Amino acid sequence: MTAETAKEALSLEEKERAYAQIANVIDLYRRKEDSLVQILHLAQEIYGHLPLELQQFISREMNIPLSQVSGVVSFYSFFSTVPRGRHTIRVCLGTACYVRGGKKIVEYLQDKLQVELGGTTDDGSFTFEVARCIGACGLAPAFMIDDTVYKQVNVNKLDKILGQYY
Numbered sequence: 001m002t003a004e005t006a007k008e009a010l011s012l013e014e015k016e017r018a019y020a021q022i023a024n025v026i027d028l029y030r031r032k033e034d035s036l037v038q039i040l041h042l043a044q045e046i047y048g049h050l051p052l053e054l055q056q057f058i059s060r061e062m063n064i065p066l067s068q069v070s071g072v073v074s075f076y077s078f079f080s081t082v083p084r085g086r087h088t089i090r091v092c093l094g095t096a097c098y099v100r101g102g103k104k105i106v107e108y109l110q111d112k113l114q115v116e117l118g119g120t121t122d123d124g125s126f127t128f129e130v131a132r133c134i135g136a137c138g139l140a141p142a143f144m145i146d147d148t149v150y151k152q153v154n155v156n157k158l159d160k161i162l163g164q165y166y
Ligand code: FES
Pocket: 092, 093, 094, 095, 096, 097, 098, 132, 133, 134, 135, 136, 137, 138, 140, 141, 142
């Protein structure tokens, strides 16, 4: 399943509510300079991601070109145009982690979760990514789930850790 279909689609009512909230956010920030990034942040928080339709809405509401909105969305990696999982897994593949088993962790998770790198699991639980270094080189290999860093991980520990997030 692709990331686009991984998360349940919002109902029409939820969608309308989200758009109304986003319109309020835009109203609130409209007079502040350089507010586009904050607005996009809040819009992503409210809606879950930033599909083209929503970018067009923001562009119209802010009276700025769509290319400006899309440019910011594509520039920052924390913006996503497709639905993300409830949790984000980032396996470190920096040098220390790579040589101490990071690649095995990636392979194990791909197999266990049945998800490609950059993808989201069918049940919408996890988006799966890799990172370069997450600052735990001394206790490699390491990976993160959301903001929590797990160090000296091996495949035996992984199931237990993942179990906490279902
Ligand atoms: S290389 Fe993995 S934490 Fe630094």
